[in-house]
Amino acid sequence: MLKLLKAKDIMMKEVITIGPDILLKKAIKKLLENEISSMPVVDDTGEMVGIISCVDILNLAFDGYLSNTKVEMVMTKNVVYFKPDTNVEEIAFAISKNHFHRIPIVKDGRIVGIVSRRDIIKSVLSFI
Secondary structure, eight states: OGGGOBHHHHOBSSOOOBOTTSBHHHHHHHHHHTTOSEEEEEOTTSBEEEEEEHHHHHHHTTTTOGGGOBHHHHSBSSOOOBOTTSBHHHHHHHHHHHTOSEEEEEETTEEEEEEEHHHHHHHHHTTO
16 A cells, blocks of 8 residues: 555645755754755745755865855755655655655646655554
8 A cells, every 4th residue: 555655645745945045054044943954945936956955064064165155056956856646665765775864846847845754654654
């Protein structure tokens, strides 16, 4: 039964995002306030242009350039994402293989949800 689940069945639809022109300091605050490890970066039209993660921030943290750095300068641009009809099993494999905490769900270039490790684990629990 678990193999029949799709991303749209378990994804969180309210996704916290940030713009590429925002200063990194604000992005860090947003990550911490929401207790998340990454968030999609969207442009003015709502199209996903990247993702910013704690790892991206850690890679820059000791360079001394944090105060004037914009999100677009450190975000990951080649984002792994899936469509709403993707099997949860495929998403779980990608999360495990790449050590991701969450993966955006995208339809027509726009974020429609996000699937986290926790979402997958909760779905497993419902079948035990």
